[in-house]
Amino acid sequence: MFPFNKKEVMDLRNRKKRKVSGGVRSSRRSAAARMKREAVKILRSLSVENNHVEVMDEEDNEDCFSSISFLRSDPSGPSPRYSLLREVGRGSYGVVYEAVARKTGARVAVKRLQCDAPENVELALAEFWALTSLENRHQNVVQLEECVLQRNGLAQKMSHGNKRSKQYLRLVETSLKGERILGYPEEPCYLWFVMEFCEGGDLNQYILSRRPDPQTNKSFMCQLTCAIAFLHKNNIVHRDLKPDNILISQKSGSPVLKVADFGLSKVCAGLNAKNGEEQLVAGAGTRGSNQNRVGNINKFWLSSACGSDFFMAPEVWEGHYTAKADIFALGIIIWAMIERITFIDAESKRELLGTYVRRGTEIVPVGEALLENPKMVLHIPQKARSSMSEGVKELLLDMLAVNPQDRPDALQLEMRMDQVTCVA
Secondary structure: OEEOOHHHHHHHOOOOOEEOOOOOOEEEOOOOOOOOOOOOOEEEEEEEOOOEEEEEEEEEEOOOOOOOOOEOOOOOOOOOOEEEEEEEEEOOOEEEEEEEEOOOOOEEEEEEEEOOOHHHHHHHHHHHHHHHOOOOOOOOEOOEEEEEEEEOOEEEEEOOOOOOOHHHHHHHHHHHHOOOOOOOOOOOEEEEEEEEOOOOOEHHHHHHOOOOOHHHHHHHHHHHHHHHHHHHHOOEEOOOOOHHHEEEEOOOOOOEEEEOOOOOOEEOOOOEOOOEHHHOOOOOOOOOOHHHHOOOHHHOOEOOOOEEHHHOOHHHHHOOEOOHHHHHHHHHHHHHHHHOOEEEOOOOOOEEEOOEEEEOOEEEEHHHHHHHOOOOOOOOOOOOOOOOOHHHHHHHHHHOOOOHHHOOOHHHHHHHHHHHHHHO
């Protein structure tokens, strides 16, 4: 995934369309985001020994790293707080490990992002701001336990709302200036995210490894709409909703969805409703102010064209959109989940859930096809033997409306989804 501007987005519409076995092209938001606020409070230090990660209590300090080495070779040192068990995911921007908290035995996910390239810093900061702006937990949103900034073997914990850390502000400067500010290749800088672990994999793996189950579909539809309603109430636009970014927890005995990967998200609490993203103060969101903006998120216009193309709304391709783009992406996910519409990713060779428009042997993302032909009629359900109810069909058509104003907002969607799943 890489940044691209509006002109590049429009040029993509003229490229050769994908074949059914074609891959997915993803994009990141532009590196020109306005970043000014947020900072870090130094609370703890972190050390690692081979496969161990440790966070220990430390007195508050104004602006310095802990003197404890991040890479510890002294066996007489303190017992590590986390033990890394195995690698569970890897991308161009980071690695995710399964780990265990040695004190409680609880499993956690530890994501390590290398903060050398500005686009990686931007992804990391976006995820940090989104998850730390939430005052309350939600069962369908992945929980961030802590975030640690590590450089040159030394570390400090990042926390919400403190502006005294020069190291953190240098990360912001790296993203703003689009060049390396913090450290050198021989002094790598990392952000470590400790998050809840989801042992059920992602939505692709869960759905496609099991037989169709209408009750599971209903439950997942309600959980997804509940999660998006919660995020929009808290002024967060996800901007990269797709099955890969929806994880499954089975700790309670029944599957619980967790919306994850907030690297492209936007916290809109600092937006000016007239000028949208141009007035955004990065990492916005003063904690405690969220509830004053419930219902206003759809008034904020965003301009960074980003996401994964099979799930991007028509207006996102043009680079002028609101939180209603999340509703469109959710409609694509639910449609693909119910009818098990898939394609093969050319790069990973994985079968992935995703709805598209077929043109002979080629496939085109629904949003792109609607942008090219706004009068195109979507055939929902797509399969003749689909068990989709009329209520669900009508709701999906509304979620996938070309005009964002014709789509329900997240709160309306949550109420309608409860209604259609009760009678479905």
